[in-house]
Amino acid sequence: MFDEIQFEKINQLPKYVFAAIDELKAQAKAEGRDVVDFSMGNPDQDTPPQIVESLIEHVRRNGTHGYSAGSGKGLLELREAICNWYKRKYNVDLDPEREAVATMGSKDGFFHMVQAVTNPGDIALVPDPTYPIHAYAFSINGAKPIGVKIPFSEENYEVDEAKYLELIESTIDLQHAPVKYVLVNFPHNPSTATVTLDFYEKLVALAKKKRFYVISDIAYADIAFDGYKSPSILQVKGAKDVAVEAYTLSKSYNMAGWRVGFLVGNRSLVGALQKLKSWIDYGMFTPVQLAAADTLNKYYAIADEETAPRYQRRRDYLVKAFNEAGWDIGTPKASMFVWARIPEQCMHMGSLKFSEELIKHADMAVSPGIAFGDDAHVRIALIADEERIQKAADKLKVFLEGCK
Structure with missing residues (x-):
């Protein structure tokens, strides 16, 4: 009904690239697989307790609702x-x-x-x-x-x-x-x-x-x-x-x-x-x-004393572990991401297919670079701790050895 009425603003938006990744993550979870998720810049830590307590205090005040x-x-x-x-x-x-x-x-x-x-x-x-x-x-x-x-x-x-x-x-x-x-x-x-x-x-x-x-x-x-x-x-x-x-x-x-x-x-x-x-x-x-x-x-001070050091530790661990697994990536100076060029032996896949294959065969999720306009890279969010980074690196090594 009303097919003649078109929503031009919405129609110009492309298909949501991350939907395919989300679907594969959900499928893996349903199969009981433990996917190490690096795909979204969503912090894995809770809000610091003193900030939460501040919110609670203000919620309890009269006149704030x-x-x-x-x-x-x-x-x-x-x-x-x-x-x-x-x-x-x-x-x-x-x-x-x-x-x-x-x-x-x-x-x-x-x-x-x-x-x-x-x-x-x-x-x-x-x-x-x-x-x-x-x-x-x-x-x-x-x-x-x-x-x-x-x-x-x-x-x-x-x-x-x-x-x-x-x-x-x-x-x-x-x-x-x-x-x-x-x-x-x-x-x-x-x-x-x-x-x-x-x-x-x-x-x-x-x-x-x-x-x-x-x-x-x-x-x-x-x-x-x-x-x-x-x-x-x-x-x-x-x-x-x-x-x-x-x-x-x-x-x-x-x-x-x-x-x-x-x-x-x-x-x-x-x-x-x-x-x-x-x-x-x-x-x-x-x-x-x-x-x-x-x-x-x-x-x-939380940002400088807790947040940044945590991401630096994860950056250091991930860059070293992934390089040892066979993925040559550089060392960023900032942000909660690593921007990694797809390994040469896997480059023919493009970033979306490469990201899908990582979920299927290495139990790790990343963001395909095509979502940002670059099909030769993927974005890795530093939202997993060192233990889970190592878990991903171990499976990544096997995946890259068989990638062709």
Whole structure:
């Protein structure tokens, strides 16, 4: 019935690549097989108890169960905590009224900001490979995303910053209309690629020269290894003239299900998101916002003292174990992932078939790179402990020896 009525926005979305992986994982579980699941960036640890206790305390308070205050911006207490966090971590000053908005996770904030500010036909540059919503947020809202290949080393995943900036500028110059937005995401998902503050300084200068806004996603900024410190674009003098930045508490504090994030920076873009949110929601549950504020004010050290070291130990163990199993992969400097090139003897399969075969014959699940636009790689999430990593490596070795 009503076949003549087409849902054009939804129809432009491709088939969900991960569905095939999810189906195979479910089938393996039904067969009683123990699959080591590296396929999703969903932290395997519980939220730290002091944060949980903070939530419980605020839930028990009177007056916290109605619509939250903030008119779409988020509670003032949370926005102030966000600004304090930026000052402490990056020495960046932000106005909690006009330069910060609390969001239901960074993904929600990013999508709704794009919805608020893009016009049909707008051009946006996004990374290639890309976290899917970074591209599809623009296309769903009538804009045109164009991928720009990130040049980086597959040994340490450091970006060739000069080349990347050249590629961004040359791509802008090739367009028939002005590019309005350039999205950057470092540490990068899925590739784990990293940049220095110098990259952001040059990008801000380019944005002012070419007149585009920069949208920065730093979801994995706290998960950095070997002394590397992930910078913020807002550390650059004058960056707030052209840039906004999104962050989430999901990964740093094992709060993925809480859906707490924020977007800060340029007043025009932040203001557009604040206005849209004032129409479409009343914000997160008040106790969740207050517990998030406590996290950023009181428990922020968890990210550096517990979360990052845990992922570094897992990274070290996995890279060594998988290399010993016959899979030559580099050592990322940040994020909760390893971006691994498919072994040469298995490359003919492509990333989806390779991922399916790993589940069937090695009892391990990874994310196929084609989901991010790169069919030669897979993404491995560091969401299993060392014992389970070794279990996967043992079966991986047998699988790779027979892969042809």
